[in-house]
Amino acid sequence: MTTAARRLPGESLQGEVRAAAGDLDVQKLRRDFPILRQRVHGRTLVYLDNAATSQKPRVVIDAISRYYERDNANIHRGVHFLSEHATEEYEGARKTVQSFLNAADASEIIFVRGATEAINLVAQTYGRTNVHAGDEVLITAMEHHSNIVPWQILCEEKGAKLRVAPMSDSGELLLEDFEKLLGPQTRIVALTHVSNALGTINPVERIIEMAHRWNIPVLVDGAQAVPHLKADVQAQDCDFYVFSGHKLYGPTGIGVLYGKSTLLEAMPPYQGGGDMISSVTFEKTIYNRLPYKFEAGTPHVAGAIGLGAAINYVNGLGMHRIAAYEGQLLSYATEAVSAIGDIRVIGTAKEKAGVLSFLLDSIHPHDIGTILDQEGIAIRTGHHCAQPVMQRFGIAATARASFALYNTREEVDALVKGIEKVREVFA
Amino acid sequence: MPDLRELYQEVILEHSKAPRNYRLLPTANCRAEGYNPLCGDHFTVYVDLEGDSIRDISFQGSGCAISKASASMMTQSVKGKTRAEAETVFHQFHKLVTGQSPANGNSAQLGKLAVFSGVCEFPVRVKCATLAWHTLHAALEGKREPVSTE
Numbered sequence: 001m002t003t004a005a006r007r008l009p010g011e012s013l014q015g016e017v018r019a020a021a022g023d024l025d026v027q028k029l030r031r032d033f034p035i036l037r038q039r040v041h042g043r044t045l046v047y048l049d050n051a052a053t054s055q056k057p058r059v060v061i062d063a064i065s066r067y068y069e070r071d072n073a074n075i076h077r078g079v080h081f082l083s084e085h086a087t088e089e090y091e092g093a094r095k096t097v098q099s100f101l102n103a104a105d106a107s108e109i110i111f112v113r114g115a116t117e118a119i120n121l122v123a124q125t126y127g128r129t130n131v132h133a134g135d136e137v138l139i140t141a142m143e144h145h146s147n148i149v150p151w152q153i154l155c156e157e158k159g160a161k162l163r164v165a166p167m168s169d170s171g172e173l174l175l176e177d178f179e180k181l182l183g184p185q186t187r188i189v190a191l192t193h194v195s196n197a198l199g200t201i202n203p204v205e206r207i208i209e210m211a212h213r214w215n216i217p218v219l220v221d222g223a224q225a226v227p228h229l230k231a232d233v234q235a236q237d238c239d240f241y242v243f244s245g246h247k248l249y250g251p252t253g254i255g256v257l258y259g260k261s262t263l264l265e266a267m268p269p270y271q272g273g274g275d276m277i278s279s280v281t282f283e284k285t286i287y288n289r290l291p292y293k294f295e296a297g298t299p300h301v302a303g304a305i306g307l308g309a310a311i312n313y314v315n316g317l318g319m320h321r322i323a324a325y326e327g328q329l330l331s332y333a334t335e336a337v338s339a340i341g342d343i344r345v346i347g348t349a350k351e352k353a354g355v356l357s358f359l360l361d362s363i364h365p366h367d368i369g370t371i372l373d374q375e376g377i378a379i380r381t382g383h384h385c386a387q388p389v390m391q392r393f394g395i396a397a398t399a400r401a402s403f404a405l406y407n408t409r410e411e412v413d414a415l416v417k418g419i420e421k422v423r424e425v426f427a
Numbered sequence: 428m429p430d431l432r433e434l435y436q437e438v439i440l441e442h443s444k445a446p447r448n449y450r451l452l453p454t455a456n457c458r459a460e461g462y463n464p465l466c467g468d469h470f471t472v473y474v475d476l477e478g479d480s481i482r483d484i485s486f487q488g489s490g491c492a493i494s495k496a497s498a499s500m501m502t503q504s505v506k507g508k509t510r511a512e513a514e515t516v517f518h519q520f521h522k523l524v525t526g527q528s529p530a531n532g533n534s535a536q537l538g539k540l541a542v543f544s545g546v547c548e549f550p551v552r553v554k555c556a557t558l559a560w561h562t563l564h565a566a567l568e569g570k571r572e573p574v575s576t577e
Contacts, residue, residue: 041429364491366466367435370549374431382466396467396489425435426492 024317024325030406032057032313043376046411051196051224051355051402052380053246056310060250063309067302074298076275090301093308094291100311101241102232103258107290110264111304114255115223116146118242119190121257121294122219123150125267126240131187133159138186138216140165140173140202141392142195145385147221151190160187167392171198171347179210186211189218193225197386197400198347199330199355201229208237217263223247227404228326228353230319233258245303249404250310254303257294264290271296314405322405326354329403333412337401340419346398357384357398360419361426365399368422372399375418433545434552435492438500443492446499448506452485460573461488461562463554468494472562480509484563491555497543498559504540510567516540517560523547524556 030036033055038045047055067089073082075090091106098106112118127150131137137151141164148162155162163186165178173191182189189211194201208218217239222231226243233241240263245254259267269276269287273296278286287293314322333356337343342361360368369381380400383390390396401415452473461470468490475483484502489495505513519536522528526547546556565574 364466364489364495366468366491366552366555367493370434370552371431374429387467390467396469425431426440 024321024405026325026406026408029317030408032059033406034058034061036406040376040378041374046375046377046414048401048403048407048411048415049378049380050227050404050407051247051384051400053252054227054249054404055406056251056306057249057313059313060306060309064251064302064306067305072302075301076292086301089305089308090299093304096308096311097256100226100231100315101256101258102234104234105261108258108261108264110257110259110291110294111299112242112255112257112294113253113300114244114246115221115242116150116244116255118240118255118257119147119219119221120150121270122188122190122240122242122259123154125270125294126217126263127151127154127188128158129266129268131155131158131160134185135160135187136163136181136183136185137161138163138165138178138181138189140178140191141167142171142173142198142200142202142389143190143192143386144196144221144223145387146223147190147192148388164388165191167200169393170349171195171200172349173200173202173207175203175206175210178207182211182214182216184214186214186216189216190221191218192221192223193231194222194228194353194355195347195386195389196224196355197357197384197389197398198349199352199357199402200347200349201225201351201353203351204238205236212237224354227314229323239263245307245310248307248310249313250307251300251303254300254307256307261290264294269293269296273297275299317405323353326403326405329407329409329412330354330356332409333401333403333415336412336416337419340416340423342423343419346393346395354404355400355402357400359395359398360422363422363426365397367426368399368419371422371425372415372418375414375421377415377418379415429548430545434549436542436545438539438542439496440492442496442499446486446495448485448499448502449487450485451487452483454483455485457566457569459562459566461558461565462573462575463490463494463558464575465554466491468555468558470494470498470559470562472498472559472566474563474566476510476567479511481505481507481513486559486562490558493543493546493552493555494558497556498562500540500542501559501563504538505563513563513567517564520560521557524553 035055071086073086075087094109095106097109163181166174211218219240220238222243227248241258246252276296278288344359346357365381382397454475455473457474470488472486486498524546561574
């Protein structure tokens with residue numbers, strides 16, 4: 001059997017060709033997601049918590065089952081049939097990710113547990129080597145905790161300073177202010193591609209260009225971006241790009257760190273152990289080549305294969321077509337929800353993806369969440385692991401509906417009806 | 428299926444909109460902060476303790492309807508009680524909202540607080556209902572660190 005990766009270029013092309021031909025058949029593709037068929041509290045499930053995690057299509061679930069039923073073996077070690085086969089599948093998934101991000105080489109793709117681990121890896125290896133007392137790390141005001149805390153830990157250890165680029169009331173980065181914060185003292189820039197709390201799409205190409213004028217490397221957190229838009233690391237010219245599999249219709253516990261090979265080569269290992277070495281004596285260990293230098297221990301083989309299947313799934317539909325459909329759905333939802341009285345939308349950037357955060361009168365988001373849940377509607381309420389974003393807007397929490405390729409206008413209508421119900425309860 | 432009206436009873440909604448004893452308490456000699464990191468609810472409870480009895484009590488902060496109404500009704504319930512009496516009510520209240528008390532079993536002791544019986548059908552909201560009580564407990568114990576429901 002050939003690996004999924006070897007089929008990818010053809011599938012991808014086919015996806016793009018079909019994308020040009022018309023819209024997604026969402027009613028049909030909803031049948032690919034077994035979980036969506038169930039009822040919650042006696043109502044049809046309306047799943048609008050996709051920014052937290054997305055649901056999994058049958059092909060992903062099957063790829064994981066098939067691996068455990070037929071292919072399970074440890075990789076890069078055995079001479080036997082299964083080990084060789086499992087290795088081929090795992091490395092095939094790496095090539096699938098490489099094409100998905102348009103990385104120059106598969107060795108620039110490191111499998112990790114998720115975006116959080118990828119950022120910690122960069123902070124603890126690139127960061128600890130290159131950030132010193134008095135240096136600065138620059139992030140933005142709209143980061144998820146996972147792109148704040150690893151840098152805080154680093155800065156505290158090194159006596160470096162964490163600087164934060166501000167954003168406007170609509171949730172857009174203030175690029176002039178951002179540029180002024182760059183300087184010879186800046187060692188790395190880390191920012192999100194798409195904000196998980198606000199939905200803002202950041203102009204990462206422009207930001208990377210600004211940082212590169214100072215020769216500052218840029219890490220882009222793509223966790224909220226890759227499900228919604230085409231990420232091309234070579235076009236962006238980012239130095240690191242990270243994302244989690246589970247927000248991209250793949251399994252939990254698997255994620256990706258992309259790094260330019262020149263940077264990865266120069267970085268010390270993150271964790272020591274098996275697979276990340278070429279030879280070990282008690283006197284000296286020689287580390288393995290990329291990407292294995294950063295993959296100590298038996299990796300999440302099933303997870304990588306599941307992620308590969310998820311990427312093939314979205315490629316089959318066409319990333320551009322998904323983006324176009326979701327863009328229309330988000331506009332429809334924003335208009336419909338805004339039309340309800342006493343709604344305040346938090347995050348009104350011009351360029352947005354996937355997320356509609358809102359407040360309703362003085363009703364606490366937690367109460368909104370409970371009442372919508374009784375209608376079978378799953379949303380997220382709270383600070384969305386972005387407390388500084390809440391502080392920026394002077395609020396404690398928001399209610400957040402977040403969308404995926406399988407959501408429909410009917411579901412948005414159900415959300416609107418649900419919000420009306422909240423108003424009734426609190427009338 | 429749990430009934431929303433059981434959770435959001437009129438009394439609870441009314442207290443959440445117009446909380447009682449929602450103010451600073453200049454005469455307070457105990458205070459504590461309570462925080463629910465999950466939803467960001469944050470309250471400060473002020474107690475004016477005279478000997479062993481709660482002469483006056485107030486609270487401030489932000490939270491959902493359940494947590495705010497619970498704080499409001501708690502202040503009414505424990506005012507004038509001794510520390511031990513207040514702790515007993517907390518104990519009964521905790522049993523009520525976690526579904527561990529038989530139907531109407533403690534209603535005499537809990538009085539108006541019995542309206543929170545619907546919370547036990549919504550397990551994720553138990554922390555909302557008990558946040559103010561945990562905070563009161565910390566204030567009476569003289570804890571200096573903010574209490575958290577996590």
